[in-house]
Amino acid sequence: MESPPPPLPPPPPVPDAVPHASGSFLPSFVADNQLFQGGLGLMGIGAAVAVARTGTLWASNILRRRMLVSLEIDNRDRAYEWFLAWMAHRTSGAASASRSVSWIRSHELSVETMIERRPNGSSSVFFQLVAGPGTHWFKYRGAWMQVKRERETRSMMGGQQAGMSVPWETVTLTTLSRDRRLFPQLLAEARDLGMQGQEGKLVIHTAWGIEWRPFGKPRRKRPLQSVVLEPGMSDKIEQDIKAFLSRRQWYADRGIPYRRGYLLHGPPGSGKTSYIQALAGSFSYDICLLNLSERGLADDKLNHLLSNAPERSFVLIEDVDAAFNKRVQTSADGYQSSVTFSGLLNALDGVASGEERIIFMTTNHLERLDPALIRPGRVDFSALIDNASPAQARELFQRFYGGANSQVAADDVEVLARKLQEMAETKLKNGETVSMAALQGHFIRHSPDEAVARCPELFVSNTGILKKDL
Numbered sequence: 001m002e003s004p005p006p007p008l009p010p011p012p013p014v015p016d017a018v019p020h021a022s023g024s025f026l027p028s029f030v031a032d033n034q035l036f037q038g039g040l041g042l043m044g045i046g047a048a049v050a051v052a053r054t055g056t057l058w059a060s061n062i063l064r065r066r067m068l069v070s071l072e073i074d075n076r077d078r079a080y081e082w083f084l085a086w087m088a089h090r091t092s093g094a095a096s097a098s099r100s101v102s103w104i105r106s107h108e109l110s111v112e113t114m115i116e117r118r119p120n121g122s123s124s125v126f127f128q129l130v131a132g133p134g135t136h137w138f139k140y141r142g143a144w145m146q147v148k149r150e151r152e153t154r155s156m157m158g159g160q161q162a163g164m165s166v167p168w169e170t171v172t173l174t175t176l177s178r179d180r181r182l183f184p185q186l187l188a189e190a191r192d193l194g195m196q197g198q199e200g201k202l203v204i205h206t207a208w209g210i211e212w213r214p215f216g217k218p219r220r221k222r223p224l225q226s227v228v229l230e231p232g233m234s235d236k237i238e239q240d241i242k243a244f245l246s247r248r249q250w251y252a253d254r255g256i257p258y259r260r261g262y263l264l265h266g267p268p269g270s271g272k273t274s275y276i277q278a279l280a281g282s283f284s285y286d287i288c289l290l291n292l293s294e295r296g297l298a299d300d301k302l303n304h305l306l307s308n309a310p311e312r313s314f315v316l317i318e319d320v321d322a323a324f325n326k327r328v329q330t331s332a333d334g335y336q337s338s339v340t341f342s343g344l345l346n347a348l349d350g351v352a353s354g355e356e357r358i359i360f361m362t363t364n365h366l367e368r369l370d371p372a373l374i375r376p377g378r379v380d381f382s383a384l385i386d387n388a389s390p391a392q393a394r395e396l397f398q399r400f401y402g403g404a405n406s407q408v409a410a411d412d413v414e415v416l417a418r419k420l421q422e423m424a425e426t427k428l429k430n431g432e433t434v435s436m437a438a439l440q441g442h443f444i445r446h447s448p449d450e451a452v453a454r455c456p457e458l459f460v461s462n463t464g465i466l467k468k469d470l
């Protein structure tokens, strides 16, 4: 019988997952591990720097908020263009002698090309270097100011620039809080300088989204007499507007909305738009040009625009028939333009529509307009501005060729003008007329004698469409 196998050796002791240390694990791990000590040290320094930096930022923000004051002007506000013009004026030779402002030499400049037309017809071009995008410093009435001009490109929503990317600019003025009272003074100076530039000018506004903004530079006012209407017509319209402008309280006392609508209708080239612009200039009013077919314009925006037209401005809706024919439904959900017909009617005299507003509408086709659009309350004064009458043709001729600077003797002008009127009367009896625009073009092209001799070729049968215009 075999001997039993020898006994197995005892299993090795199981090592402790964690060596028994007195207390916890970490201190001894750190005490024995220099690399870890270094890492902890660096962490501590990093944390201290971060805290110091945050503290400094916080303190400088507090200080900035308490000690400094900033004023932001963006390019949607009229003060923006006035301030830039003020800056340009101040940095130009004309005003640099001004004691109120001294500029630190700017390193970011941009150029504004200015064309100055002289009365004799010549013009001169000069370049104005203005502070461009960047940071500039100047001293105004003893206080240092920082100007930060920033430009970015944003895409416009709505308005004639809908979908376009246009530069979006802001200017931020910063000065010591104790000098904050200088901001209104500076803006008033900029405004006065800017208004000087608009003195005697007509500002045309167009819609930018739901806001009105000046479009281009202010234009020279057109003399009202230069637009020759049928004798007495201009006075009639002028008197009606004067009466309206003088009865604000009368309307208020009777709770009647202080609004008035005018409709000038007639063939193309009869002077409707020119007259409205000249009339606005004669009242020192601006023009707000509203295009109902403008992309992105909807009923709510239209209502906002009509309710928020700038003070002292006429709202002009040209060719109003083109936006709406007689409620022609072109699709199940609405009309051919983005503004609905009922939206226009409500904007013109609905409950939400604005107060103190003068609207001019023009059309070549009165017969196409919906009666709801031209009923009183929306159109309070309607006038036919027609093709040239013999009297108008004569007066336009005299305005072109007469006057102090005329090369033609006054008597000769008078004889020719009378001849033109007699010819026009004959033509009119035959049912032939001519537009004032065609007469204007004819007079521009010809000498007085030629103008009269060749005028008969301009007249066409009374369709209002002229051979010359085709």
Ligand SMILES: Nc1ncnc2c1ncn2[C@@H]1O[C@H](COP(=O)(O)OP(=O)(O)OP(=O)(O)O)[C@@H](O)[C@H]1O
Pocket (backbone or CB within 6 Å): 226, 227, 228, 229, 266, 267, 268, 269, 270, 271, 272, 273, 274, 275, 362, 363, 364, 396, 436, 437, 438, 440
């Ligand atoms: N009655 C007028 N007196 C002086 N100029 C005129 C007259 N009518 C038209 N003109 C000249 O003809 C041009 C076109 O005039 P305007 O645009 O005002 O006509 P309109 O009636 O508004 O035309 P449309 O109906 O096609 O818009 C302008 O250059 C303007 O100077």
